[in-house]
Amino acid sequence: MPDSVDESPDERYALNLPSLLIPYWDPGERGPTDPGDRGDVRPLPADIIPYLCEGIMTDSPYKPGNPLTVTVSVRNWGGGVVGSNATVRVWWEDLATSFAGMTASNLIGVKAVEVAPRGDTKTSEPMTYTFPILSPPHICLIACVEHSRDVPPKTQAPPYSLIPLPGIERHWAQHNLTYVEPDSGGTIKLPFMASNPFLGESEFLIEARPFTPEKLDRLTRTVHAEPIETEARLEINTVRDLRNMQSQRRSGESQSVVLDGGSRTAMHLGGQLSRVPQEGQFAAIELLQRRTDDDYTVGGIAVIVLAPDPERR
Structure with a gap:
């Protein structure tokens, strides 16, 4: 059975369990002593844009009919065994202010990421998806990271959401910027x-x-x-x-x-x-x-x- 994700990152570190997240900000961004996003401040601070995760990166602006390459940063603020891989997935969805679920056919890619304990951050290998000419004019990107001992909950606060909401649940993040x-x-x-x-x-x-x-x-x-x-x-x-x-x-x-x-x-x-x-x-x-x-x-x-x-x- 997967371990509970209710513990804080410090508690999970003490239990030698990973505490994974897709970081919204880097160490030092919010002050010289700021450790960066640890996944324990949710909802996100007021100066952080919850629908614009800096841990989701693209090689170029989206354009229908063209390939888009995505990489995702993964951070572990808990414990775990060095050499153990996390799994990160990225989907594209129609441009929306909110989402009720991910579309299986819109999966861009799945990659394994090896992340050491306590603050290590690694970037996934590139995931490339070629969009058909008739794709939507605008899209958004949503990513999720998990581990066999750090599985995202099915729902998250506020109660009764159909999926955990990016910016609220540390395993999930979104990049929702359009030109x-x-x-x-x-x-x-x-x-x-x-x-x-x-x-x-x-x-x-x-x-x-x-x-x-x-x-x-x-x-x-x-x-x-x-x-x-x-x-x-x-x-x-x-x-x-x-x-x-x-x-x-x-x-x-x-x-x-x-x-x-x-x-x-x-x-x-x-x-x-x-x-x-x-x-x-x-x-x-x-x-x-x-x-x-x-x-x-x-x-x-x-x-x-x-x-x-x-x-x-």
């Missing part, structure tokens, strides 16, 4: 999905907002460009409302949706920027999904608005 380009007038359009990761019906608020300065600093290191300030008029709608010509009545920077357990719905973000990024610049919009009855954040998307580039089209 869009405005037209010459500064208009952006982005389709995405919103899912209910819980067993029962829930109401959610989907909202678009600027990044906080703390999060923007972290995002800048990921995008490798200069952030700009721009006024943006944003509208979030369900695709059903757009088709029924109800957007003028119900649109705004937030949208309330009620979803059955495990279901999802198509959404649309539209926006008008007062200032269009130039080469080497970006503007950032944060899409968040929160459960309305307890204000619990279940996920989000970092929307990066770049200058038009023919090579990305």
Whole structure:
């Protein structure tokens, strides 16, 4: 039987059990004495973006019809036997603010990673997946790490989630960053999905907002460009409302949706920027999904608005 994962990393170290995670931040990032992500601070600190794990890395931006190579960092803050391998898996999913499960056919790869005890971090061998031409225009990446003596729980707080939520459960992480380009007038359009990761019906608020300065600093290191300030008029709608010509009545920077357990719905973000990024610049919009009855954040998307580039089209 697999060992319990309820113990803290220190307790698991004392028991000679691994305590695996996909790290969201490196040692020293949050201060000179910061040991980095140990997996014991969940939910994540406010300055860490829970849907943008730095431990999930790609060799290039996603583009339908092209190969994408992914590597994943794995850390062990517990104990264990040197030479024992952890297993890491990576999936791609339709761009969404939250997920109700992984699609088996969207598995990018599986790799064994040898991670020594107490703070050792290793990067997996590359996993390459070639996307068909007719793949979605935007995707997200989700990764999970496990060991025979450190198996992820089936569900995690908040209770009754269908899968453990990335950013809440240390074995799971996601990289949910997408790039869009405005037209010459500064208009952006982005389709995405919103899912209910819980067993029962829930109401959610989907909202678009600027990044906080703390999060923007972290995002800048990921995008490798200069952030700009721009006024943006944003509208979030369900695709059903757009088709029924109800957007003028119900649109705004937030949208309330009620979803059955495990279901999802198509959404649309539209926006008008007062200032269009130039080469080497970006503007950032944060899409968040929160459960309305307890204000619990279940996920989000970092929307990066770049200058038009023919090579990305």
